[in-house]
Amino acid sequence: MSKVSLSNISKSFGQGKKSVEVIKNLDLEIADKELLVLVGPSGCGKSTLLRMVAGLEDISGGDISIGDRVVNNLEPRERNIAFVFQNYALYPHMSVEKNISFGLRAAKMDKALIKEKVAAAAEILELEELMDRKPAELSGGQRQRVAMGRAMVREPDVFLFDEPLSNLDAKLRASMRLEIKRLHERLKTTIIYVTHDQMEAMTLADRIVILKDGEIQQIGSPMELYQNPANQFVAGFIGSPEMNFLAGEDGKTMGIRPEDIYLAGSAPELSEAKRMNATLQVSEPLGAETLLTFDFEGQGLTVKVPGVATVEAGAEVELVIDGGKVCFFGMDGERC
Amino acid sequence: MKQIAPKKIVIWTLLFIGAVIMMTPIIFMFSASFKFNDEIYELALISSEPTLSNYIYLFGNTEFLMWFTNSIFVALLTTLCVLFFDSLVGYTLCKFRFRGRKIIFIAILSTLMIPTEMLVIPWYILARDLGLLDSYIGLIFPGIMTGFGVFLMKQFFESVPDDYLDAARIDGISEFEIFTKIAIPMVTPALSALAIFTFLGNWTAFLWPLIVTSSAELYTIPVGLSSFSGEFQSEWEMIMTGAAVASLPTLLIFLILQRYIIRGVILGGLKE
Ligand SMILES: Nc1ncnc2c1ncn2[C@@H]1O[C@H](COP(=O)(O)OP(=O)(O)OP(=O)(O)O)[C@@H](O)[C@H]1O
Ligand SMILES: [Mg+2]
Numbered sequence: 001m002s003k004v005s006l007s008n009i010s011k012s013f014g015q016g017k018k019s020v021e022v023i024k025n026l027d028l029e030i031a032d033k034e035l036l037v038l039v040g041p042s043g044c045g046k047s048t049l050l051r052m053v054a055g056l057e058d059i060s061g062g063d064i065s066i067g068d069r070v071v072n073n074l075e076p077r078e079r080n081i082a083f084v085f086q087n088y089a090l091y092p093h094m095s096v097e098k099n100i101s102f103g104l105r106a107a108k109m110d111k112a113l114i115k116e117k118v119a120a121a122a123e124i125l126e127l128e129e130l131m132d133r134k135p136a137e138l139s140g141g142q143r144q145r146v147a148m149g150r151a152m153v154r155e156p157d158v159f160l161f162d163e164p165l166s167n168l169d170a171k172l173r174a175s176m177r178l179e180i181k182r183l184h185e186r187l188k189t190t191i192i193y194v195t196h197d198q199m200e201a202m203t204l205a206d207r208i209v210i211l212k213d214g215e216i217q218q219i220g221s222p223m224e225l226y227q228n229p230a231n232q233f234v235a236g237f238i239g240s241p242e243m244n245f246l247a248g249e250d251g252k253t254m255g256i257r258p259e260d261i262y263l264a265g266s267a268p269e270l271s272e273a274k275r276m277n278a279t280l281q282v283s284e285p286l287g288a289e290t291l292l293t294f295d296f297e298g299q300g301l302t303v304k305v306p307g308v309a310t311v312e313a314g315a316e317v318e319l320v321i322d323g324g325k326v327c328f329f330g331m332d333g334e335r336c
Numbered sequence: 337m338k339q340i341a342p343k344k345i346v347i348w349t350l351l352f353i354g355a356v357i358m359m360t361p362i363i364f365m366f367s368a369s370f371k372f373n374d375e376i377y378e379l380a381l382i383s384s385e386p387t388l389s390n391y392i393y394l395f396g397n398t399e400f401l402m403w404f405t406n407s408i409f410v411a412l413l414t415t416l417c418v419l420f421f422d423s424l425v426g427y428t429l430c431k432f433r434f435r436g437r438k439i440i441f442i443a444i445l446s447t448l449m450i451p452t453e454m455l456v457i458p459w460y461i462l463a464r465d466l467g468l469l470d471s472y473i474g475l476i477f478p479g480i481m482t483g484f485g486v487f488l489m490k491q492f493f494e495s496v497p498d499d500y501l502d503a504a505r506i507d508g509i510s511e512f513e514i515f516t517k518i519a520i521p522m523v524t525p526a527l528s529a530l531a532i533f534t535f536l537g538n539w540t541a542f543l544w545p546l547i548v549t550s551s552a553e554l555y556t557i558p559v560g561l562s563s564f565s566g567e568f569q570s571e572w573e574m575i576m577t578g579a580a581v582a583s584l585p586t587l588l589i590f591l592i593l594q595r596y597i598i599r600g601v602i603l604g605g606l607k608e
Contacts, residue, residue: 056502077508089499093521103507150507 002067002157002190004030004053009062011048011214022048023214025062030158035184035191037201039237040211046194049211050160053192054083066157077107079158082151086163088143090135090150097122097131100149121149124183141172148183161193165200177203198238202226210234229255232333241291241302245329252336253329258291258304260325263311264318272323279316283309294319362583368576376572390577399552400578403560407582410475410545410556411538417480418534419527425481426489427515431501441490447483456547463548474548475556479538485530492526493519528596536586557582 011023022045030036038046051057053064055076064071071079090099097118104114122128125145135143144164151159164180165173181204184191195201201208202222210217210225210233218230222238229235235243235255244261246254262268264275278294278301290309294301294317303319311317330336368376369390371383394400429441459478460469468474496519504514520527542558549555555563561578564571 051502054502054506056505075508076502076506081506083503083506085499085503087497087499089497089503091500091503091518091521102504106507106509106513150503 003032003034004158004190004192005063005065006049006053007063009049009052009064010060011045011052011057012060021214023052026214026216028209028216028219030190030192033188033190035181035193035204035206037193037195037205037208038211039195039198039201039208040217041237042196044211045214046196046211047162050083050162050192050194053079053158054081054160055079056083077103080154080156081158081160082154082156083160084147084151084162084164086166088135088147088164088167090143090146092135095132095134096127096138096146096149099135099146100127100153103150103154117153117155118149121152124152124186125149140168141176144168144176145179148180152183152187157190159189159191159193161191163195164193166195166197173200180204199240202238208238210237229327230335232329232335235327235329241304243327244301246296246299246301248328251331255327255329256321256325258302260322261301261303262320262322263303263305263309264320266305267320270320270322270324274321274323274326276319276321277316278319280311280313283311283313285309365576365583366580368573369580371573373571373573390573391581394574394577394581398560398574399555400557400560400581402553403555403557404581406475406554407539407556407558408585410472411535414476414479414538415531415534417476418482418485419531421481422485422530423489423520423523423527424515425486426491427493427519429486430490430493431498431519444483444486448487452543456544459544460547469548470550470554472554475545475554478544479534479541482534485534488526488530489523492523496522525596528593532589532593532596535589539582539586 006026006028009023009026009028010021012019012021014020026049038049040046048057052059053066055071055074055078059072066079066081076083090096091102094102100121101114101118104117119128122131125148127142127145127149130138130142130146135146138146144167147164161180165176168176177200180193193204205222207219208222208225209219212233218225218234220228225234225238229238229243232245232253232255236245239257241258243255243257246256248254267273276296278296280292281295281300282293284291284293285308289304289306292303292305292309292311294303296319301319328336363381367381367383370386370388371378372385372387372389375383425444429437429444455478463469463474463477468477500518500522501514504518509517540558541556542562545556545559546562549559552560552563557578561575561582564574564578
């Protein structure tokens with residue numbers, strides 16, 4: 001059993017007057033075998049939280065337990081976790097093999113056993129050909145796999161990933177994402193995965209935690225967050241292109257996703273429809289779909305339509321909004 | 337013929353003049369070491385009767401070999417100590433947050449501004465009170481840590497990302513092993529530059545060894561050579577011969593480690 005629980009965790013940097021609270025009384029339960037993704041904007045405390053679980057950062061208050069052990073005062077190596085760093089942090093003066101086996105050698109594991117485990121990891125990650133190379137002689141994707149290998153051979157209770165894919169180009173990122181997902185299905189280990197990329201979060205996560213300024217905004221499955229955001233921040237953060245927000249009467253804000261708006265001619269039967277006129281500003285064809293940006297009473301409105309749109313820029317068009325999909329947010333940003 | 341840029345001509349001329357100025361004393365040193373005493377004040381580079389007798393005398397009748405061994409021993413041991421302590425202190429100041437860190441660093445830095453001439457008196461008193469006068473430990477102790485080295489190493493450790501150290505913490509080695517197995521291998525260029533500077537500095541050190549030693553068995557080469565210069569007469573040919581032999585290890589180091597020295601000078605000069 002390797003569930004991870006954070007209860008009433010807080011973290012401040014600095015002392016006295018200069019102290020800043022980065023994590024504020026945070027509670028979180030990560031189930032055994034779960035792949036939990038922490039997302040949020042830069043500086044919201046994701047890395048700090050992950051480093052606290054790893055034991056690389058002291059906690060200012062609260063308890064962290066892994067399995068049934070409270071690990072507050074344990075050294076990183078005693079927590080049986082593995083950490084994959086954003087820049088991989090492969091030891092530059094060691095070969096791939098030495099990098100992967102370093103932790104096992106430090107633990108004085110039997111040499112034959114080390115060899116076996118390293119070989120197994122190398123096979124899964126297709127690193128066999130590269131074992132004698134130095135990290136500088138590897139491509140970004142290969143380094144990434146070595147970093148995963150180093151984490152895997154430890155056979156940890158929990159994997160901690162801190163933006164492991166952010167140094168890769170878009171294509172490689174997509175394929176590595178898939179590989180991580182496969183690895184998770186195969187190893188069935190608890191994973192806490194940090195990213196600021198909502199797309200990565202959506203595709204990987206069993207559950208997503210959205211963090212802002214050190215506070216949890218919402219926890220839920222990707223689709224829950226997408227369809228039922230708790231507040232305007234979550235609604236804006238999840239989904240690309242972003243949800244449209246239109247200022248309504250009495251200070252409320254109306255939120256509607258770009259795919260829930262239709263051109264009048266091609267709208268399906270809707271139980272609750274709202275019609276409006278808007279002027280097309282820009283049309284961005286993406287191949288399978290087209291993004292249209294409209295001007296509606298001075299506010300921008302993005303609409304996603306399938307295939308190619310034949311509307312001319314500057315034309316006034318009638319739009320149909322799926323009223324069932326609309327969310328309303330109060331002045332404080334909370335759902336109402 | 338290819339045109340040579342005027343700028344290049346100027347540079348080469350300046351370099352040539354510089355080289356002549358630097359090389360002349362060295363050439364005369366070697367030249368004098370092959371002369372008899374009565375010819376020593378003559379400018380001729382090649383003696384009318386060149387001789388090896390100075391070298392034979394130096395190794396046969398003086399304690400030069402002992403001074404040579406002393407110099408090697410002192411310079412090597414000091415260098416090893418400097419490498420160890422300076423990198424350890426530099427690493428600690430760079431990678432750990434603790435109360436008083438800045439003040440300690442400034443205090444260490446400020447020692448760079450105090451010239452050796454001012455330090456020898458406190459050193460002497462210290463050595464005298466601890467009974468270290470005229471001993472190897474007395475010779476070595478002032479040099480086992482240097483402000484410059486601490487500064488150099490600290491600046492270099494700044495370029496080692498903390499993630500490497502964190503990765504090693506998770507891999508489960510001790511803090512000291514993180515220092516020796518992970519951090520040190522990442523700063524080897526700085527270490528080799530520091531080693532060269534320290535070795536050469538100690539090889540040529542004169543003032544402190546002169547003050548702290550009184551028996552000839554403990555002299556280092558510079559002190560030993562100076563003993564050839566007496567009250568009434570200086571045996572220049574012997575001094576030159578000793579200096580010529582003493583310069584060989586230095587030349588050797590320069591030839592072998594040229595690359596590192598140049599890199600070290602650049603680093604020492606530009607790294608702020
Ligand atoms: N050692 C430190 N001392 C002081 N403040 C720190 C320290 N480490 C992080 N912080 C602050 O804590 C906050 C959270 O940092 P953290 O690195 O956890 O953010 P993040 O969510 O991982 O951001 P990013 O997506 O940019 O990596 C930031 O405001 C940062 O400035
Ligand atoms: Mg981060």
